[in-house]
Amino acid sequence: MKRTMNLLPQISFSILMALSLKPRHGYEIMQQVEDDSMGKIKLGPGSLYTAIKQLKEEVYIEEVPDNDVRRRYYRLTKKGWDRLNAELEYFDKTVKIAKQRKVFDAILGGYSA
């Protein structure tokens, strides 16, 4: 039997996406998340580290040793990559289903069912 998967919260998913490029520190993560979301997700430090704490507890991310003594850098763990992959697969399938059902055409055509 396949296990059901609860999707990650939007902020957590965005952080995993931001860390998929390279290890980053807090402010870099915030900037990347804002860029990736085309400015729709603007994190504050409180929200950022609340999400980082959660992701660290789930072992999706880990700290990277770095020479920068003031900033901590984070990167994806193996579990984090697997989780990001699972999330993206889900979104990919959802988009494929939407295309099969011509959902995008319906939206572009003004929602006429």
Add this chain to the structure above:
Amino acid sequence: MPSLDNRFPIYSKVIKLFPPKYYKEYGRQILQTTADMLDNAPSSGAKLVIWTKLAIDLPINITKQQLQYSGGIYMKETPTYVKISGILTGILLLPFFVALIANGLDKVINNHTLYNSWVWRYDFLRVWVLILPIIAVIVALVSLAVYVARSPENRPKQLLGRVFDIKHNWPIVATGLVALGILFILRYHDSAKCLIQIPRHFLSHNNQSQVCKNYNFITNGPIPTVPTH
């Protein structure tokens, strides 16, 4: 370059409102990230926007973390039997509050109360205001005794310290105190005469129990016939 604490004297103090464990882990990083945000802000207007955002972001996340740490981490360290006892004790007290709420709603909606209804009749009343709270107190006390006797190594060593280790044993302490509160109020309520003394009288003076069965606890008189609405 001034330290972050000197640069943001008030902000650094606000951040200390995070739970200590969280502050130790992320406090400096939050300060550093804030400094990075402000250093990269192109104008003083943008800095103002950042501070406005922080004024919303921080209180929400401080509250979130405080709740998580008090309810989450401490609950993780609370033994399962304490949690189960807390839930059980809570369930035992539920009829008391349900009856009180039902009575209040009856007053608000129908402008009369459930007094003299079956909820307030002696046999049933005795169960939800006396017997269930007594059982709840016993369950809470036994659990607390077990907790004090078998307290894990990382808990206070002193006996009293373990009794008042509220962070970890609060489910039983809280519900136990509520149950005791109910019994304490009952002790001074006009119904106490019948409710508390009845077990003794029931054994020796059967007539007394009959009197109490037909006793209106509110008016201190016999139960009148309930008119149909």
